[in-house]
Amino acid sequence: xTFTHDVVIVGAGGAGLMAALYAREGGADVAVVSKLHPLRxxxxxxxxxIGAALGNEEEDHWLWHAFDTVKGSDYLGDQDAIExxxxxxxxxxxxxxxxxxxxxxxxxxxxxxxxxxxxxRNFGEAPVRRACHxxxxxxxxxxxxxxxxxxxxxxxxYDEFQVLDLVRxxxxxxxxxxAYEILTGEVHTFHAKIVCFxxxxxxxxxxxxxxxxxxxxxxxxIALRAGLPLEDMEFVQFHPTGLYRLGILITEGARxxxxxxxxxxxERFMERYAPTVKDLxxxxxVSQCIYKEIREGRGIxxxxxxxxxxxxxxxxxxxxxxxxxxxxxxxxxxxxxxxxPIPIAPTAHYAMGGIPTNVDGQVVGGPDRETDxxxxxxxxxxxxxxxxxxxxxxxxxxxxxxxxxGRRAGIAMADEVRASARTxxxxxxxxERRTRDLLETILARTEGEKAVAVRxxxxxxxxxxxxxxxxxxxLSTALEDLKALRRRxxxxxxxxxxxxxxxxxxxxxxxxxxxxxxxxxxxxxxxxKESRGAHLREDFADRDDENWLKHTLFYATxxxxxxxxxxxxxxxxxxxxxxx
Amino acid sequence: xxxxVKIQRFNPETxxxxxxxxYQVEADPMDRALDLLNHIxxxxxxxxxxxxxCAHGICGSDAMQIxxxxxxxxxxxxxxLVGEQGGTITFAPLPASPVIKDLTIDQTGFFExxxxxxxxxxxxxxxxxxxxxQTPEQHAVIEDxxxxxxxxxxxxxxPSTWADPDxxxxxxxxxxxxxxxxxxxxxxxxxxxxxxxxxGLWKCxxxxxxxxxxxxxIDITRWLSALKRKAVTARY
Numbered sequence: 001x002t003f004t005h006d007v008v009i010v011g012a013g014g015a016g017l018m019a020a021l022y023a024r025e026g027g028a029d030v031a032v033v034s035k036l037h038p039l040r041x042x043x044x045x046x047x048x049x050i051g052a053a054l055g056n057e058e059e060d061h062w063l064w065h066a067f068d069t070v071k072g073s074d075y076l077g078d079q080d081a082i083e084x085x086x087x088x089x090x091x092x093x094x095x096x097x098x099x100x101x102x103x104x105x106x107x108x109x110x111x112x113x114x115x116x117x118x119x120x121r122n123f124g125e126a127p128v129r130r131a132c133h134x135x136x137x138x139x140x141x142x143x144x145x146x147x148x149x150x151x152x153x154x155x156x157x158y159d160e161f162q163v164l165d166l167v168r169x170x171x172x173x174x175x176x177x178x179a180y181e182i183l184t185g186e187v188h189t190f191h192a193k194i195v196c197f198x199x200x201x202x203x204x205x206x207x208x209x210x211x212x213x214x215x216x217x218x219x220x221x222i223a224l225r226a227g228l229p230l231e232d233m234e235f236v237q238f239h240p241t242g243l244y245r246l247g248i249l250i251t252e253g254a255r256x257x258x259x260x261x262x263x264x265x266x267e268r269f270m271e272r273y274a275p276t277v278k279d280l281x282x283x284x285x286v287s288q289c290i291y292k293e294i295r296e297g298r299g300i301x302x303x304x305x306x307x308x309x310x311x312x313x314x315x316x317x318x319x320x321x322x323x324x325x326x327x328x329x330x331x332x333x334x335x336x337x338x339x340x341p342i343p344i345a346p347t348a349h350y351a352m353g354g355i356p357t358n359v360d361g362q363v364v365g366g367p368d369r370e371t372d373x374x375x376x377x378x379x380x381x382x383x384x385x386x387x388x389x390x391x392x393x394x395x396x397x398x399x400x401x402x403x404x405x406g407r408r409a410g411i412a413m414a415d416e417v418r419a420s421a422r423t424x425x426x427x428x429x430x431x432e433r434r435t436r437d438l439l440e441t442i443l444a445r446t447e448g449e450k451a452v453a454v455r456x457x458x459x460x461x462x463x464x465x466x467x468x469x470x471x472x473x474x475l476s477t478a479l480e481d482l483k484a485l486r487r488r489x490x491x492x493x494x495x496x497x498x499x500x501x502x503x504x505x506x507x508x509x510x511x512x513x514x515x516x517x518x519x520x521x522x523x524x525x526x527x528x529k530e531s532r533g534a535h536l537r538e539d540f541a542d543r544d545d546e547n548w549l550k551h552t553l554f555y556a557t558x559x560x561x562x563x564x565x566x567x568x569x570x571x572x573x574x575x576x577x578x579x580x
Numbered sequence: 581x582x583x584x585v586k587i588q589r590f591n592p593e594t595x596x597x598x599x600x601x602x603y604q605v606e607a608d609p610m611d612r613a614l615d616l617l618n619h620i621x622x623x624x625x626x627x628x629x630x631x632x633x634c635a636h637g638i639c640g641s642d643a644m645q646i647x648x649x650x651x652x653x654x655x656x657x658x659x660x661l662v663g664e665q666g667g668t669i670t671f672a673p674l675p676a677s678p679v680i681k682d683l684t685i686d687q688t689g690f691f692e693x694x695x696x697x698x699x700x701x702x703x704x705x706x707x708x709x710x711x712x713x714q715t716p717e718q719h720a721v722i723e724d725x726x727x728x729x730x731x732x733x734x735x736x737x738x739p740s741t742w743a744d745p746d747x748x749x750x751x752x753x754x755x756x757x758x759x760x761x762x763x764x765x766x767x768x769x770x771x772x773x774x775x776x777x778x779x780g781l782w783k784c785x786x787x788x789x790x791x792x793x794x795x796x797x798i799d800i801t802r803w804l805s806a807l808k809r810k811a812v813t814a815r816y
Contacts (some may be wrong), residue, residue, distance in 0.1 A: 037687070038729050040631075040639040097711040100701030100762065102719065102726045109713035134726070140638060141726055145701075152700040183680065210721045212633040249637045328636060331655065334610070452622035495626025498593050504626035 001188045002427070003158070005031040006417045008177060010163045010193040010219060012038030014139070014399060015381030016198030017146040018406030019361075019413070020155045026414020032155060033179055033190060035162035035214065035506075042200050043402065046139025047324060048253030049116060049131030050096075050403075051396030052089035056110040057129035063464045065130060069397060070573045072118045072282045072535035073390025074543065076232070076551070079571025081359045081386045084406045085397075092403050093132050101145045103134050104321070114321070115256040118282035118394040124580070127256075127280045131396045136251050136322045137243050139399060161188070162506055163218065164194065164438070164507045166226040166377070167431045172365075174226075174376035175425045178435045182506065185499030189431050193424055194413050196378035197355060197404070198222065204455075204510075205518045206348035207463035210242055210249035219383040221513035223355045224520065228374065229553040229564065230486045231291050231385040232353035232525030233517065234535050237393055237469050240286040242347025244305040246332055250325045250344060252395040255279045257321055258313040261290070262341060263298035263306055272580035281580045284392040284534040287346040291468045300343065307341035346468060347566055350398065352389045352534065353524070355379035356553065356566070359386060361409030367553065367566040376425070380409045387551065390568075391533020403462070442508045448493030458485050458514055466522050471538040475526040482519050484561075491514045519561065520554045527563055528552060545575050581666035583607050583658065585616055588672040590679050591627065598679065601625075609659035614670065617653060617683075630683035637795055640731030644683045645672040649679050650733040650793040674736035676745075689745065690732050693752040699773050701759055702767030718763040724804055725758035727796040734790035734800055746779040750790040752802045753781065757803040760810065767812065774809040784808070 006047045007023045012034035023030045034041070053060040066086040068075055097103060097111060104112040112130040121128035134141040150157075158179070165178040167189065176191045200221025203211025219530045220230055240261070241250040261279050273289045274281035281289075294304050310318060315338050318326045329335045329342045353403070355365045358373070361380045366372030379403050388401055458481075465478035489511045496504035530539045530544035551566040583605045590598040603620050614635055620626040630653070631641040637655035644653055647661055647670055661669050677685040703712070728751065735741050735749035756771045775781050781804065790800040 001627070036633060036639075036641070040633045040641045042639075044729070045634050045636070045638050094709075094711055096701075098701075098707045098762065101757070102722060102762070103711070105714050105716045107716065107718050110598070110713050137638075137727065140729070144726075144728075144730075148700040151695055152698075212639060213635060214633045225767065324638070331657070332610075332612075332636070343717050380711075450622065451624070496629075498591065500592050501629050501684055503629055504621070507626075 011198035013041035014402035015042035015406035019410035022410025028417040044143040047136040047251035048398035051134035052093040072394040075575035076390030078569035081257035201382040207459040208247040209348040216510040217517040221516040231356040233520040235352035237350035238287040238346040241344040244343035247347035305345040309341040310337040353383040360412040448491040614653040619744040640729035643731040651738040652795040696758040733793040737789040737793035738779040
């Protein structure tokens with residue numbers, strides 16, 4: 001079937017839902033297409049908070065927030081976009097509160113704010129309470145509240161439809177997308193004036209990740225296959241505190257409430273690396289420091305983890321401000337944080353890079369932000385790269401990114417639909433051909449490898465070779481491995497040959513996506529011969545602004561790839577050495 | 581340890597009725613029940629179908645019957661289900677909703693009931709410049725209810741649901757409580773209109789299965805009782 005709408009939003013997390021509300025408000029006929037029921041989206045797993053200079057606990061200014069974000073990005077973030085986001089942050093949080101988000105409250109009845117990594121007052125003087133939160137389930141409450149608002153506004157949803165391809169016409173304009181209806185196994189085309197990807201991150205390419213199983217970077221891979229570039233893919237955030245071996249997220253908010261990282265000597269090692277902000281240094285730094293401690297033999301009992309010590313913060317704080325993570329530690333590790341430090345290690349967490357866009361969410365298909373705009377295509381949230389996070393994202397800035405740019409894109413898309421006097425662009429012939437071929441080929445295969453085998457090896461090589469510490473050797477190894485993995489992914493056989501609810505088939509498609517974006521990450525890392533933010537090269541240990549203060553654009557064509565570059569939008573904050 | 585895993589299978593394309601299949605799985609006491617399902621799907625039978633995503637108890641995808649009780653497969657460990665020597669673990673779909681395939685149910689009815697209670701904040705005053713005030717004490721009234729991940733374990737554990745497909749159920753009515761008792765809300769009348777009905781609050785017989793089943797530990801029956809008191813004092 002063909003479904004016709006003005007705006008088709010793919011993904012129903014915080015960004016997608018916000019865009020839907022605003023596009024609808026602006027009069028567009030909107031449809032939200034998601035491979036999961038919206039309430040299962042990964043926004044719901046976000047814990048610690050959403051950043052805004054509300055100043056409810058102490059003095060704060062959006063400009064301080066902007067500075068922290070620019071510096072946190074290791075000066076790769078586009079400063080115009082960052083200022084836009086930080087300036088809009090207070091208004092955005094108030095809007096969320098008016099929608100009904102049940103933020104935690106302080107004694108004055110205002111939204112409670114807490115400290116978070118990299119957020120400071122007065123341009124780096126000391127940590128500042130900027131993270132607005134609902135206990136440690138901030139993402140969950142935002143997701144549910146936005147979905148409640150979509151319910152109120154009767155937004156149209158296509159639940160459990162997995163988008164597998166983008167449709168472009170001969171002029172390169174995006175005119176729709178192709179989706180697999182999981183319930184029935186039918187392939188459908190969505191004919192749209194505008195398609196907006198809000199498909200989230202890609203953490204499942206790594207063995208230890210905080211990401212849900214659904215985090216397979218579908219939107220990014222699809223954009224690549226449609227001939228579009230991905231920006232800054234080499235910048236992968238490893239969150240410092242994932243539960244040891246499991247990767248389950250323990251919010252940075254734990255350190256915001258006083259939690260301390262300790263090595264085998266019981267030492268608060270972050271004091272050495274970041275004398276001013278200590279455990280509240282930005283995530284790239286903390287993860288690198290943890291790895292250093294482990295490498296130098298100071299992991300707990302010589303093993304590959306350290307301790308997050310919450311034993312001094314008090315039962316009250318743990319059970320009221322950090323109840324979810326207290327439960328995770330107890331359930332999954334059998335460790336009661338009130339009594340015992342929690343074993344933690346860095347976990348693959350967030351994609352700083354993604355589909356390149358401008359500040360209104362329009363996709364930019366080349367180095368020129370004006371002339372390279374792709375008609376009919378928007379991207380928002382984690383799958384997009386505006387870029388507000390540059391080489392490293394500060395905590396609480398992702399939830400903020402979702403709602404600020406989700407709203408901006410929603411408004412822009414509705415404006416575009418209203419302003420466009422032309423008739424709807426036609427779908428090309430056989431828009432579904434590539435998707436049907438892909439699915440039929442997989443289903444017809446009687447011999448081959450199971451998806452899990454390919455996926456396990458992919459996750460292993462990425463975790464070993466493309467994680468926190470990288471060098472030419474590890475990256476070359478990974479690139480070689482990926483070549484073989486690409487061949488193997490194209491030979492996956494499925495056990496389920498049925499039509500109804502065939503998740504085995506979707507697993508087989510997803511491993512293909514994973515190889516695509518893993519290559520973008522790895523090749524980008526091999527290409528960028530400097531260290532910046534989360535991208536640490538042991539063989540190029542310094543930041544090199546002269547040659548590398550620029551965004552990477554990665555294009556994939558017929559089994560090969562190439563790079564182009566885009567300038568960074570500088571601004572009032574001059575790149576300096578990054579010390580905390 | 582070696583486990584016997586029994587799963588209620590149903591393939592709508594080939595089966596007339598559900599049937600049990602048995603598997604032998606090597607497992608660790610700290611493995612999640614979900615890990616057993618993943619192992620079987622990925623290594624033994626790719627057609628085993630179940631919803632999953634976050635794997636740590638926040639998305640609500642994998643609510644199902646495990647050893648006869650509604651739980652989230654990712655929030656219960658093998659050691660919670662069997663002793664040190666091992667044993668048998670059974671998996672079945674949540675009861676009382678149509679089964680699509682294996683452990684995957686049709687949630688259409690569940691979400692219709694959620695929509696029926698007008699689950700959004702209603703405030704008739706113009707929005708102020710800043711956040712609306714709410715004291716920590718006011719917040720504490722609804723905080724427990726805000727933990728709900730809409731997994732369906734509660735509604736599908738309730739005998740009133742099993743007996744009456746029109747019963748609104750604990751999850752939907754907990755949502756009604758969450759908004760009605762939010763100090764910023766003015767929608768009491770609108771929601772009581774819906775829940776003050778024979779298929780609403782008055783079919784809650786305070787059985788407490790929902791409280792047992794809730795993976796987030798929400799005191800559901802207590803909050804529904806508060807909503808009942810509100811209905812009585814407001815409307816009778």
